[in-house]
Structures are given as C-alpha cells and as structure tokens.
Amino acid sequence: MLRYSLKRLFSLMISLAVASLVIFSVVEIAPGDPASYMLGVNAQPDTVAALRAELGLDVSRPERYLSWVAGMLQGDFGTSYTYRTPVAEMVKDRLWVSLPLALYALTLSTLIAFPAGIFAASRRGKTGDVVVMGSTQLGIAIPNFWFAMILVLIFAINLRWFSAGGFVGWENGIWAGLHSLTLPAIALALPQASILARVMRSSLLDILGEDFMRTARAKGLTRKQALWRHGLRNALIPVLTIIGLQFSFLLAGSIIIEQVFYLPGLGRLVFQAISARDLIVVESVVMLLVFAVIVVNFVVDLAYAVVDPRLRTRT
C-alpha cells in the first residue's frame, strides 16, 4: 500500500511539472508579446516597456520559468495587472468561497445519489426504479442556471428562507456562510447527483449479476444483506471515478451559478481576468486548478486502493 501511494505521488509530481511547463509555454508561445497583448492595441510604447520590465520579460525564458515556479512554491503568484493586488491574496479569498461550495455541492450530490442509486438498483424494473431513473433524467436535462433561478424564486423571493444572492463571508460564522451557499450548492448538486445516481445504479446492477453475489445468497444472506455487504464496496470503483471528475468540475466550472448568485468565486475571477486580458491571473489560476485536479485524482487513486485490495499489489 505504501509503495502504491509513493508511486502515485511520484506520478503526481511528474504531472504537475509537465502541466506547469505546458501552461508556461502556451502563454509564451501565444503570438505577439504578452505585455502588448495585455495592454491592447492602443497602448503607449513606454507603458508596454514598463509592463515588460514588471513581467520580467527581459530575461531569458528558462530563467523566467524557473522564477515563476519558484515563486509559486513560496506562495508568490505575482501581482495582478488589472487589480494591482497580489494574485495569491485574490485567489485565496475566492478559494474560500469556491472550495466550500464545491465540497458542499459534492456532499449533497453524494447524499442524494447513493440512496437513490441503491434504491433503484434493488428495485430494478419496478415502479421505484422507474421513478428514480425518470427523475435523474430530468435532473440531467434541466439547465442548472434555470433551476437556480427557480430556487431563488421559490426559496428566496416567495418563502424568504434564503437570500437571493451574495456571500456573507465566513467571519459571520460557519452557519451563516453555509446558509448563503445552500441554494447555489443545491443548484450545482442536482445534475451531478443525477449522473452519480445513474452510475451507482448501473454499477450495482453489474455487481448483482456477479457469481460471488450468488455465493453470498447461498450462504444464507438475504438479498439486502448481500447487496450491502458484498455489492456496495465492489460497485464503488466507477462511482469514485465520477466523484473525482465532478469535484474538479465543481471547483472551476461553477461560473454560471456564481454569476446567478453573485458569488465571488474562482469561476468569476477567471472570467473577469480573461475579459481583462490579465494573463498573470489567468496563468496562476489555471495552474492552481490543474493542481487541484491532479491532487483530487491522487486522492481518488488512494481511495481505489482502499476499496480494492487487488490494486494494492498490482503496479
């Protein structure tokens, strides 16, 4: 198990190094000078020259790459050109919204999807299964911004249980923070839960047809006992894969929901930075997201090994 973890960790490092090189190269290779690109066509030559110096464009490329990486390792992501504040601080603030939101949505989605998937699988072909599968179909089909607006209409405007948007900040306490993230989390969780429930169901149904499930029944386990004791853990592998993918997506892909609820999250930051051609912010945030995705994959890999002993010995 330890060797397996070390191996995964090693490949994580390699992935990160390759990713940083690719991101750096893409920004470098982009035609034209980053400084003049950021300032637009009407910029004065001396402003461009000043920005070039600030960006460190006057030194050689390998040097620039190394100082960029070294900076990131120390938590220095450079200074945003448009906001004139350190990128690290901006990202940190946004991350405190996006990360909890992603975790919140993922927790909700898992809490909905597992019981729904297990329920549907254990009642295959019966009314319960049809109802659950029909609802997940709907959950995937409904665009989440529209669903978000409906949630706002019902729970914020009519019932006044939640505010219609904005984030109160964690300084007002955990519950207040979570409260203001609840509607966006639900809106994000719905399609994810629908997909996850379907994966859970089909994965379980595959397992239910396995020989060892029949062996379990022959020992005297009831259908339900066999499902819980022997089915669930085996069905978990494909489900874990989807959860990993969903978390990565939720972290950066919630831009529309952030817009609907006026949340100061990472998605909005990237969107604003791209519109403002703030390459420093874009570069750093993309690197951060890549880091997050790779770390999540690493965690999923470890989770596989916990669930399936065959992976611990296989290389």
Next chain:
Amino acid sequence: MSLLKIDTLSLSIAETPVLRDVSLSVEPGEIVALTGESGSGKSMTALALMQLLPDRSQTSGMIELDGVSILDQSEAQMCSIRGKSIGMVFQEPMTALNPVKTIGDQVMETVLIHQEMAPAQAKTHARNLLNHVGLPEDRFPLSRYPHELSGGQRQRVVIAMAIALRPKLLIADEPTTALDVTTQAQILRLLKSLVQEFDMGLVMITHDLAVVAEMADRIVVMRQGEVVETGPTKHLLANMQHPYTRMLFDASRHQVDLPPVPPPEPLLEVRNVVRDYRLPRTRLFHHPGHHRAVDNVSFTLQRGERLGLVGESGCGKSTLTRAILGLEEVQGGEILLNGSPVYSGTKPDLSVRRKMQVVFQDPFGSFNPRHRVDRLITEPFHLLETKPTGSERSDRIAEMLTAVGLSPDDATKYIHQFSGGQRQRIAIARALIIRPELILFDEAVSALDVSVRAQILDLLADLCQAYDLTYLFISHDLSVVRSVTDRVLVMKGGQIVEQGETETVFSNPSHSYTKSLIAAAPVLPDPDSLRRSIEHV
C-alpha cells in the same frame, strides 16, 4: 427416510418449461450425480433446491429436506436454511468469491450470518475449516484475498464456506470443470472425504461422465428437463437402458479413425524457442525481471501428421501457440514453416502466415456478432495476394460450409442463429477456406457437449481424409487428444517434458509428470468389465 426427496418437481421460467416431473432422492452420506448435457436442467434443479431461481419462476411438486418442505418455506425461512442445512459449491472458483474481502471474512460470514457462534469463536472455526480443506495457516492466513490464490485454492475456500455449519446436504455444481486434472482429482478427493466424515448427502452436478463414474453412488441422467434414467452407478453403467444414456456414454468414449500418416517430411519446425515476458519493475531504475513462459522448446511437425500438445493451465501451451502463429515475437530460437520463418524482422511474414489457420475454444466469443457468416468465414482472405471475388468467392463459401456439414444457405445468417457446435463448424470452415497447410486447434472442443464434441471430432477425421490436414491439437483433455492425434507433446513449466507416439505415451508414460497427469484424469470404466464384476459379486 431419505435426507432429500424430490417428487415430480416441475419448473417454468417466464412460461417456458424448464423442468418436468423430476424425482430423485439422496440418503445421508450418499453421492448422487446429476448428469446430462447443457440445457438438461441439472443446474436449475440445484437452484430450485436452494430456491435461488431467477425471477418469474414457477415451481410445482415437492422438495423435502429432512422432513421440511422447501417449496412451502418463506424467503426468510429459506435464508436460514441456505448455508446452514444446504451448502453449495459453484463452478467458477475464480469469480465465486468476493474480490474485496479476505478469505477469512468470507468463511466466517457463513457462521456469523446464522448467528451460530460469537465472532472470536467464528474466527477460530474459520481457521480450522481452512486447515481442514487443505489451506494451512502458515501459507494461507485468514487475511489473504482471493486474488492471491489459485483456482484450486479458491475452490477449497468455497468448499470451506459451504461446509462451515456442517450442512446435511451439499450441492456441488460442476465443482471441477474449470480446474486442471490434477487439481480436479484433489478437489474430488476432498469432497468425497468430507461426505464420509460429516455423513452429508452430496448432489453433484457434472457433465463429465468419467467424474461421475469415479465419484457417484447413484446417477441421475437428465435430458431437456426430464430424468431419463436413474440407478446405482455401477449397475446403471453396466446396463444402460435409455438410448440417451448410451449415446452420452458412447460419445464420451468416442474414438475416431484417422487416415494413416504419410512418410515424414517436415512442415513446422520449432527450434529452441524461448518466450520471455517482462515483469513489472519492482524498483525504479532496476532492471525488470522476466518470466520465461516457453523455455527452449523444440519439435518438428511432419506434413500430414496430427500432433497433440497437452499440459495444465499456465504451462505455456497458449503462449507457444501464439508464437507459432507469429502473433508475438520470440526471444530466442526460430519457428519455420516449410523452411521459412513465420516471423521476420518486426512482423509476421504474410506469405508464411497464409499457410496457417487457427480454431479457438470459445464458439461464442470468437465471432463478430454483427457480420454474416459469409463475411466471417472469408476473413482469412485478407492474407491472400488476390482475394477471390464474385462467383469464385461464393463457390468457396458454399464448398466450405458443405464440407463442415452445414448448408450453403447458412452464408447469409448471423452467428447468433447457430448452436455452439454449429459455430465451431463455422470456425473450422473459416480456418479451412484458404486451404492452409497447418491448422492449430486451441482447446477447440473443450466448451462443447460430449455428443457435439463427438460429431466435431468425426468431422475432423473426415476433413483429414478429404484435405490431407496437418494439425496441432492443443488441449487439456487427455482423452480427446488420445483419440485425434498420432503423436503427443507433454508440456510443463514452459518445457516439453515428454514426446512420442500418442498410444505409447498414454499407455506407457516415462516422465513422472505425464504419469501423474494420466493417473489424475478420471476414466470411464468399460461396460463389459463392469457387468462381469457385478455378476461375480
């Protein structure tokens, strides 16, 4: 009173009748074999005993276990009977165990689910059981996972689970079909000793009449959901009444007449062939190790000769087959067909490859289900420089289908419209259509029922006459190899340990491994000598 009594049991699944008026009984300590070909209903009888039938099943009749009527039990009551009063062992040891739980947990579960013992006690019990079935603690601690065990070892774990609560009745559904002969002999011996020791009744389901003859006290022969004949083993084998029983028995011992071998002229020459597989690196920057699957193998196959290759799983016979076909590069030695190497440079030589064809084991998996038969059997045409087209193509398709006993009209059908035996005929047609000089049969009849197998073997003999076939027949089934080959190679651990005339090797083996293989293989007794032995008693 009998331990198990089945009386006029009928079963239909989704309105389709599966069993009709099945009656049989089992006494304590008795081994009753249910035998018959696929679709005879023998496995369904076992599942009916366990009440683990598929959905939409309807049963009528009576099943009585130790005075308890099984068909009248509720599902909850059945759960307390399964595993406790009836244990069951399945065919596929590789998949019958949960891969993510330790063998200890799985054996303990039988005990714990019926709340017979406290967890600590159950653990000791599980340990004792594993020792009992031949898995000693030092090599097989409870913390082992199924993937760390071989097929035979896994089957022992399954048996330990089934006998954990000393059930009165044990059902074994093809318990050794997936195992090698020497492992099969060990598992059968284990089952037999457990039956005697625990005074259990054993219902053993198997298609293998030789196993039946060695194991069973009584035989129940089934066909299409009905019992056609039943009786004490020796007596039944000596005086078979029903024609189906006789047919099964004859088909199992089927011998074919091969045409004589022409004077020797080397066709395939295998010289000092070595095939290494790279093992995964154990440490970074260290050289990865090798597994030598084929170790310095040499033999010559003469034109017109039928050569057998036998050995147990993992002995390297499939690897050798792939190397001969030029599907993989070898690490040493050479393989020549008609004097030219099958593998030249980095890829197989097409001009040599077109002289060889292969027929695989699985009649269900080796065809693309979306292609019609004409397209399937003309697949080898891609090896030819000029592909036959138009009427030449259709003539050859028609000729081949006729040669393997099918009709030229079958060319437009899809593969799912054929039975397993017919599919194997199509596979042979596909191999023959470019008139190869050599055909490799890789376990080509192993998945077939005995009666179908006999027909395919006859077909082979006929084709030998008509087309002067030369073939290499790879199989784990010694009796089949004995009947369809002139010479045989015995392979073990990547090496050929013995070779010679088939009859000589089988009747007078010289290598100890060949001896143990032949000793382990169950043989059908001769009815005449059986009759005589009964009369003497």
